[in-house]
Every structure is written in C-alpha cells, then in structure tokens.
Amino acid sequence: MVTEATRKSLLKVRVMDFITSTAILPLLFGCVGIFSLFKLLQRMRMKAYLRNAVVVITGATSGLGRECAKVFYTAGARLVLCGRNREALEELTKELAASLATKVQTHKPYTVAFDLADPGAIVAATAEILQCFGYVDVLINNAGISYRGAIVDTTPDVDKKVMETNYFGPVALTKALLPSMIKRRQGHIVVISSIQGKISIPFRSAYAASKHATQAFFDCLRAEMEQYEIEVTVISPGYIHTNLSVNAVTADGSKYGVMDKTTAQGRSPVEVARDVLAAVGKKKKDVILADLLPSLAIYLRTLAPGLFFSLMASRARKERKSKNS
Ligand SMILES: NC(=O)C1=CN([C@@H]2O[C@H](COP(=O)(O)OP(=O)(O)OC[C@H]3O[C@@H](n4cnc5c(N)ncnc54)[C@H](OP(=O)(O)O)[C@@H]3O)[C@@H](O)[C@H]2O)C=CC1
Numbered sequence: 622m623v624t625e626a627t628r629k630s631l632l633k634v635r636v637m638d639f640i641t642s643t644a645i646l647p648l649l650f651g652c653v654g655i656f657s658l659f660k661l662l663q664r665m666r667m668k669a670y671l672r673n674a675v676v677v678i679t680g681a682t683s684g685l686g687r688e689c690a691k692v693f694y695t696a697g698a699r700l701v702l703c704g705r706n707r708e709a710l711e712e713l714t715k716e717l718a719a720s721l722a723t724k725v726q727t728h729k730p731y732t733v734a735f736d737l738a739d740p741g742a743i744v745a746a747t748a749e750i751l752q753c754f755g756y757v758d759v760l761i762n763n764a765g766i767s768y769r770g771a772i773v774d775t776t777p778d779v780d781k782k783v784m785e786t787n788y789f790g791p792v793a794l795t796k797a798l799l800p801s802m803i804k805r806r807q808g809h810i811v812v813i814s815s816i817q818g819k820i821s822i823p824f825r826s827a828y829a830a831s832k833h834a835t836q837a838f839f840d841c842l843r844a845e846m847e848q849y850e851i852e853v854t855v856i857s858p859g860y861i862h863t864n865l866s867v868n869a870v871t872a873d874g875s876k877y878g879v880m881d882k883t884t885a886q887g888r889s890p891v892e893v894a895r896d897v898l899a900a901v902g903k904k905k906k907d908v909i910l911a912d913l914l915p916s917l918a919i920y921l922r923t924l925a926p927g928l929f930f931s932l933m934a935s936r937a938r939k940e941r942k943s944k945n946s
C-alpha cells in the first residue's frame with residue numbers, strides 16, 4: 622500500500638527529475654544571472670552618474686535635505702548646500718568633512734544661504750553657483766514648509782508664504798538654472814513633493830495646494846525638457862520623522878511648534894534620503910515613497926472620488942471634534 626508520505630516523496634522525485642532532465646534549471650540559472658548582471662550594471666551606472674556631479678540641494682539645514690546631503694556627499698557628488706541658516710550650513714559642511722573616508726573621492730561642499738521666498742536672492746544665488754561651478758548637474762528642490770489651519774481662519778499672507786516657499790521658489794530656482802542645462806543638453810531637476818501633492822487632506826489647504834501645483838508644474842517641465850535630454854523626477858513621500866510639523870505655519874502666521882504623532886511615527890529621513898539617491902540615480906520620473914494606506918488613497922481618489930471625499934469629510938469632523946473637546 623502506498624502511504625501519503627511515499628506519494629509526496631515520489632512526487633518530489635518526479636518534479637526534480639523533470640527539472641534536471643529539461644532545460645528548466647539552466648533557464649532558471651540564466652534568468653538569475655541576467656537579473657544580477659542587470660542590477661550590477663544599474664548600480665555601476667548610478668555611481669558613475671553621481672560621482673563628481675554638481676548637485677544643488679535646497680533645505681539642506683535640516684530633516685530630509687540634511688540626510689540627502691550626507692548620501693550624495695558619500696556618493697562623491699560636488700555639493701552646493703542651500704538654506705536660510707548660514708551657521709547650520711557651515712556646521713553640516715564640517716560634519717561631512719569629518720565623516721569617515723568613503724570608497725569614492727569626496728568633495729568639500731559649497732554653501733549658499735538664501736530665502737526661497739525672495740526672487741532677487743534666488744537670481745543672485747544662481748549666478749553665484751554658476752560662476753563657481755560653471756554648470757549644475759542635479760538640482761534637488763527639497764526645501765519646504767507645512768501648514769496647519771482651517772481655510773476660513775487662514776490669512777492670505779499665510780497662503781502666499783506657503784506657495785512662495787513650496788512652489789514659486791522652486792519654480793524660480795529651476796527656471797534660473799534651466800538655460801545652462803539646455804545649453805549643455807544635460808541636467809536633472811528633482812523635486813520633493815508629498816503624498817499631499819496627489820491627494821488633499823483637511824486642514825492642510827495651503828500645503829496640499831502648493832504640492833499639487835508642484836506636481837503639475839514639474840510634470841509639464843518633464844514633457845517640455847525631453848527634447849533636451851533633461852530629466853525631471855518628482856518624489857512624493859509620506860510622513861517622515863523630521864521637524865516639518867514643528868516648523869509648520871498656522872492660520873495666523875505663527876509657528877505651530879508641535880511634533881505631530883504622524884510626523885514622529887514617520888519614516889526615518891536617513892532611509893528616505895537613500896530612496897531619493899536611488900530614484901535620482903535610476904532617473905525615475907515619478908516616485909511615491911509611502912506606506913500602503915496613503916498609496917491606496919491615491920487610487921481611491923481617482924477610482925472612487927465620492928468615497929474618498931466622504932472619508933476626508935469624516936476626517937475633518939473628527940479633527941474638529943477633538944480640537945473642540
Ligand atoms: N516630514 C514629512 O513628513 C514630509 C516632508 N516632505 C517634504 O520634504 C521636504 C523637506 O522637509 P523636512 O525635511 O521634512 O522638513 P524640515 O522642516 O526639517 O526642513 C525644511 C527645510 O526647508 C528649508 N526652508 C524652509 N523655508 C525656507 C525658505 N523660505 N527658504 C529657503 N529654505 C527654506 C529649511 O531651511 P532653513 O530653515 O535653514 O531655511 C529646512 O532646511 C519639504 O518639501 C516637505 O514638504 C514631504 C512629505 C512628508
């Protein structure tokens with residue numbers, strides 16, 4: 622009598638016989654080999670792309686920008702670190718210079734302090750960068766500010782401040798660098814948007830609007846720049862553990878000053894910076910760096926907008942209730 626165990630082991634033997642007597646095994650090894658080779662070539666191309674590249678990073682004084690500075694520095698990029706706080710930029714430069722030796726040659730970063738809300742300062746900063754380096758390979762528009770407030774309470778100045786920092790500033794900086802990129806037929810514009818560039822959640826009107834505008838502008842830019850071989854990467858992260866909520870502006874223009882639970886529980890900026898490096902190295906066009914729920918919410922907004930709007934209205938009710946209690 623044939624037992625269940627014997628039947629199973631007979632089946633195993635037959636499957637193994639089939640695999641070894643046919644071309645499946647060599648085919649399997651072949652596929653794994655080709656895949657590994659592809660990955661190796663991709664990594665090599667990525668490293669070569671960023672080594673010695675002139676990379677401008679805005680908002681390098683803290684959070685994601687600071688971590689991006691570290692990973693691009695380690696990759697051998699020639700960095701231009703931007704922010705408003707000159708001392709913080711100098712401190713980061715010293716920290717990078719003191720970091721342990723890497724496999725590739727590293728370069729002392731150059732720093733430029735300017736306010737993205739000041740169009741004149743953007744023009745001057747761009748002239749300084751181009752005079753110093755001659756060209757820019759990669760611009761990472763990372764600097765940004767968030768906001769918390771109800772639309773009815775929010776002053777127009779607050780709406781403007783958020784739009785200036787998150788939208789008009791990056792747009793002006795990008796436009797100032799584009800002519801030199803077009804001339805070289807080479808360059809890469811990166812922008813750190815947000816999941817809120819794809820969906821809008823209550824009490825974030827100015828922030829979500831600025832990020833939606835960012836997504837739209839840089840999508841247009843990608844299409845227009847294709848003829849010059851200039852790359853455009855839009856990166857949309859979910860919550861990251863930085864000071865974004867602490868630095869957020871409120872309805873009356875004052876600083877929010879609170880580390881929100883969602884922010885505190887967000888991804889580590891170190892990990893997100895690594896993902897940014899990979900996205901840039903692979904010349905990705907549009908990247909979402911978020912958990913499953915925010916990613917699903919983007920599909921829900923497109924496929925079942927009615928349901929998405931109900932969920933957001935209920936979120937607004939809950940938030941209002943918890944504020945009033
Ligand atoms: N943290 C999060 O949960 C998420 C963040 N993001 C995006 O990531 C980006 C980085 O934010 P994050 O690191 O989290 O926040 P941080 O508040 O830690 O960093 C913001 C950076 O922007 C700079 N900045 C702010 N305003 C200006 C200005 N007017 N001119 C020039 N620089 C300015 C700040 O530099 P300084 O003060 O020196 O000027 C600082 O370096 C932002 O675009 C944000 O929208 C996207 C999704 C989620």
Ligand SMILES: CCCCCCCCCCCCCCCC(=O)OCC(=O)COP(=O)(O)O
Pocket residue numbers: 767768815816817822825828858859860861865866869881883884911914915917918921932
């Ligand atoms: C098919 C089932 C789909 C279920 C979807 C349910 C809808 C859940 C809503 C989820 C909302 C996620 C919001 C994420 C927001 C976010 O990640 O923002 C990133 C930021 O920029 C953070 O800035 P903030 O200043 O708001 O902290």
